[in-house]
Amino acid sequence: MAQQQRSRNEDGPERSCIVSREVRAPHEMIRFVVGPDGVLVPDLKARLPGRGAWVTGEADVVREAVRRKAFARRLKTQVTVPPTLAEDVDRLLERDALQALSFANKAGEAVCGFTKVETAIGKGHVVMMLHAREAAADGVRKLEQAVRRRGDAAVERIIIAHAFAGDDLGLALGAPHVIHAALIAGPASTGFLARWRRLSCFRGPRPAESAGGAVRPSAPEADELHPSQRSASGHDG
Template identity: 50%
Template sequence: MTIEEGPDLNLDAGPRVRRGEAERTCIVNRTAGSPDGLIRFVIDPEGVVIADLKAKLPGRGAWVTATRAALTEAVRRKAFARAFKSEVTVPADIADRVDALLEGQALSALSLANKAGAIITGFSKVEAAASNQDIAGLIHASDAGEDGVKKQAQAVRRRHGDDEGQVARVTLFDSSQLDLALGRMNVVHAALLAGGPSAHFLARCAALEVFRSGALTGGPSPASVNEPKH
């Protein structure tokens, strides 16, 4: 079946997932899967296609696999116009806008984790936590020095041995972004204490990393990466 046919397969019936509608179909590759692995798009009152990351905006929605490559292909194929069966405006920088939204979600989750007391900062304190506690992950600023990153990795290795790969690493943000999210100056390294707030942050980081690269490279995907959007 082509994209032009079967419009009910291209759009959902609204923002709420109803019984029997647990799967969504990507308008680009026609692959059906959990909504967690796709991004919902709707048309705003001006006819502009916008991302609905929380899948709560009113109106029928079109779903795209949650990667930059898939979104770029959707734009190239004019898949949104076909799916919505109408003239729509797709911003030229729609992929960058989605990236910024996903990044904002991750940094907001980091701020919430910090308020919940789940973040440790300061090189020595992070090293001690990595050596003595079962932390959920390490955060390194993208502009962190290589020596500091190696020392933190050694601390994790002393604690976890062959299981060190179970500790997530986040290197998605520079030090200025970490400073702003955590309300502190000169944050280069941080440790994530195990728990819900850290898992939520890691889930948002996973979504951002998968969108950018199509895969996870910073360690294990936490169980809550598949937390529902609805």
């Protein structure tokens, strides 16, 4: 019954942002609902029952929705909105991405450690390099040089990201502390890339840098990495 309360607009293929009124695909937005305790809850998978409020999946837009008190107007009810809502969503998106990275690791589509990453680059199977936020510039530079030595255009489009702390990478990859990791082309790494794109877009326009040196937008370009990586970018229904 509660599922049936969702509006016709919510059941369609696109959603309208309560702040900008811009219409976007669901995977580019964040849905929010009122929890049983009257507190606003992020619904990343867009599956929770009840009326939902959709916001463009960017931290600044979520903050603006909080500032304008837009959630109560859209949801037509009293709702407690945490002042840290954008930061809460960021943590949830990061956790979701790290879980997907763990799945990729279990599927044999991730490697970690400088030597293993360098070897994977040499084989031409890498679609993304992950460096811990605290990674030393020298190690990053050496791995980028390894990519350049490959020379072929496909490898030149490897995405390079510094989205996670080394301890968090380690937990996802089953190692104590990870500074360098790489994703190998495959279905599980495709799932991680979709979630990483969503996190990256939420955090804002911090450009990802290709190994070839060209600065590229962090999220949309990921679809061009490798034929096996082209997907629907993680629509959760």
